[in-house]
Amino acid sequence: MKLTLTSLCIALALFPLHKAHASAPATLLDMPLESLMDMQVTTASRFAQKASQAPSAVSIVTAEDIRTHGWQSLAEILGSLRGLYLSDDHNYTYVGVRGFSPPGDYNNRILLLINGHRVNDSVYDQALVAHEFQIDTALIERVEFVPGPGSALYGSNALFGVINVITRQGADLQGYELAGGLGSHGERQRRATLGHKQEDGTDLLMSISQVRGDGQDWTFPGSGTASGVDGEQSDRFFASLEKGAWNLNVSYVNRKKQVPTGAYGTDFNDPANATTDGMGFVDLQYRAAANEKLEWSARLYYDQSWFTGTYVYSGVHNRDEAEGARWGGEWQAVSTQFDRHHLVFGLSYREDFTQDQRNFDVAPYASYLDSAHSARKYGLYLQDEWALTSALTASLGVRQDHHSRAGDFLSPRLALLWQAGENTMLKAIYGTAYRAPNVYEMYYTTADALPNPDLQPEEITTYELIAEHLDPRGIRLSAGLFQYRICDLITQKSEAGMLIFRNEPHAQANGLDLEAERLWSNGRRARVSYTLENTEDGSGNRLVNAPRHLFKALFSTPLFDTRLRLGTELLAFSQRRSLSGGHTAGFGIVNMNLAAERLLPGLEISLAIRNLLDKPYAVPAGSEQSVDALPQTGRSLRLNLAYRF
Numbered sequence: 001m002k003l004t005l006t007s008l009c010i011a012l013a014l015f016p017l018h019k020a021h022a023s024a025p026a027t028l029l030d031m032p033l034e035s036l037m038d039m040q041v042t043t044a045s046r047f048a049q050k051a052s053q054a055p056s057a058v059s060i061v062t063a064e065d066i067r068t069h070g071w072q073s074l075a076e077i078l079g080s081l082r083g084l085y086l087s088d089d090h091n092y093t094y095v096g097v098r099g100f101s102p103p104g105d106y107n108n109r110i111l112l113l114i115n116g117h118r119v120n121d122s123v124y125d126q127a128l129v130a131h132e133f134q135i136d137t138a139l140i141e142r143v144e145f146v147p148g149p150g151s152a153l154y155g156s157n158a159l160f161g162v163i164n165v166i167t168r169q170g171a172d173l174q175g176y177e178l179a180g181g182l183g184s185h186g187e188r189q190r191r192a193t194l195g196h197k198q199e200d201g202t203d204l205l206m207s208i209s210q211v212r213g214d215g216q217d218w219t220f221p222g223s224g225t226a227s228g229v230d231g232e233q234s235d236r237f238f239a240s241l242e243k244g245a246w247n248l249n250v251s252y253v254n255r256k257k258q259v260p261t262g263a264y265g266t267d268f269n270d271p272a273n274a275t276t277d278g279m280g281f282v283d284l285q286y287r288a289a290a291n292e293k294l295e296w297s298a299r300l301y302y303d304q305s306w307f308t309g310t311y312v313y314s315g316v317h318n319r320d321e322a323e324g325a326r327w328g329g330e331w332q333a334v335s336t337q338f339d340r341h342h343l344v345f346g347l348s349y350r351e352d353f354t355q356d357q358r359n360f361d362v363a364p365y366a367s368y369l370d371s372a373h374s375a376r377k378y379g380l381y382l383q384d385e386w387a388l389t390s391a392l393t394a395s396l397g398v399r400q401d402h403h404s405r406a407g408d409f410l411s412p413r414l415a416l417l418w419q420a421g422e423n424t425m426l427k428a429i430y431g432t433a434y435r436a437p438n439v440y441e442m443y444y445t446t447a448d449a450l451p452n453p454d455l456q457p458e459e460i461t462t463y464e465l466i467a468e469h470l471d472p473r474g475i476r477l478s479a480g481l482f483q484y485r486i487c488d489l490i491t492q493k494s495e496a497g498m499l500i501f502r503n504e505p506h507a508q509a510n511g512l513d514l515e516a517e518r519l520w521s522n523g524r525r526a527r528v529s530y531t532l533e534n535t536e537d538g539s540g541n542r543l544v545n546a547p548r549h550l551f552k553a554l555f556s557t558p559l560f561d562t563r564l565r566l567g568t569e570l571l572a573f574s575q576r577r578s579l580s581g582g583h584t585a586g587f588g589i590v591n592m593n594l595a596a597e598r599l600l601p602g603l604e605i606s607l608a609i610r611n612l613l614d615k616p617y618a619v620p621a622g623s624e625q626s627v628d629a630l631p632q633t634g635r636s637l638r639l640n641l642a643y644r645f
Helices: 005-014 033-037 063-069 074-078 439-443
Strands: 059-062 084-088 093-097 111-114 140-147 161-167 175-183 187-197 203-213 218-220 224-226 232-243 246-258 274-291 294-313 316-335 341-361 366-387 392-403 407-421 424-435 458-471 475-495 498-519 525-537 549-559 564-573 587-596 603-610 618-620 629-631 636-644
Touching: 059 063, 063 074, 063 140, 063 549, 063 564, 063 587, 063 603, 074 084, 074 093, 074 140, 074 161, 084 618, 187 636, 218 629, 341 439, 366 439
Parallel strands: 111 161
Antiparallel strands: 059 140, 084 093, 140 161, 175 187, 175 636, 187 203, 203 232, 218 224, 232 246, 246 274, 274 294, 294 316, 316 341, 341 366, 366 392, 392 407, 407 424, 424 458, 458 475, 475 498, 498 525, 525 549, 549 564, 564 587, 587 603, 603 636, 618 629
């Protein structure tokens, strides 16, 4: 599937817009203070409810937040949320949750959704969150992160949380938009978007975007300097069409990234070392209301994913390939027919009919892996939000899953929510979740990797206590205690120079989350969060890549009568243990963004500076790397312009 910006521009020019006009995006000043303090979410319970009434401590990022802080990837968005942290191995970006981000993780312990559609791939269960993510940040209406086990509603992979990216609608744009950007290290971005809602209610959003980057030079101790081998290119397409009860989403991404680190013992500083990742899906959904107290929906989808890695060993090109394809469907009903009960009932089916892996030398040809697998998953779930009294609600959920390769799983969740005061909510939550080992972990084999078909599923049990207070004066306070215990944690090991995945007996985490947010009537906004966690394996050793302290402070303010908006972000983390038993130093970085949305009609300009103080820092490396720690990007600048007409 080949897409170009020129071809889309031609298509957009031919699309008829009746009574279309450019409209300024909604800002914090345009929204009631109380609506910002307690926004509605859909991910926690699979129906719309206020965040304070959700059986979790939900974090929400809005389109306005994204514009204010100049975030250009889902990874940057997630990095701002309490309890989350990022690691970049110069190929992929990994999301750590409350102290869990072991090497070889591939983000497969969080479930990633786009408008409720699962986008973890079929071979690695990987959640791609940087420029390989399928949605440009300009198309995001909001991101909902529900921490804690989510298998009671969503099945496998939702061990540490569920991320749902909700896209904007055509009505939000009501016209055309062209955007472009330039950044440090040769970064170039461009995007063309069409959004329109017709008089009969038909809503269309269509967008294509590209990212190109030359990357930078990196110096790795013991290896030398990698020069001109850090390039990246990404092409994305997304479209949504809503007409009456029907909604269609189509998505595509293809991203190629050079790998400068000499990972897996490849020839250092060879420009041919690179990976290509692609994903696409078609999702058709139908919603209907049987009556005012019973709604139901049905979803049918098809997904494809592909991966190609080129690795050079003593001049010989080794090719690593994976291909995944699946289709599935889901039916769900939401009922309030019974007094004081809000019921959710659903059935799901997914068939991963292609889970293929290949590894071979190109010339002279030699094959090391050629495997083909498939799997079927069935799920049945039920949740009841039961108002026991006017102040006490019980959320009872359970899901039964059958995995053709891994067996049967029962995932319960129980939450008690007590309205302790007019603006105070206390929550006690218990839940379990599971993750079945993927085909990569079980069957991948090469000259330096061994399979392990006997891997067992991971299972987690979680306890949380949460207190939330919403002050009408514009203050939101949240505090939470959490305890996790994971059995059979799947971890990548290096044994006699061979990589293999093993089950650890157990691992556990205990911690504290604190967050305070203040909104002012003049549009100023501040959010501060702190997470203290202690994660250990079964022997009492601290887990690798697990900072004990996470501190984040975000502040934004309008300037010059709201024509400009300044967003600042401080991210600070304590030291992390590396695979060798050493530590990477703690660090703090400052990011800043200046956004102008009202200087001229239809024109948006932003200037973002990441790592403003040019702080040098590093994160622990995985066992596939030849170094113990990987340096991260220093100061970088991005200038972006967008024009609506």
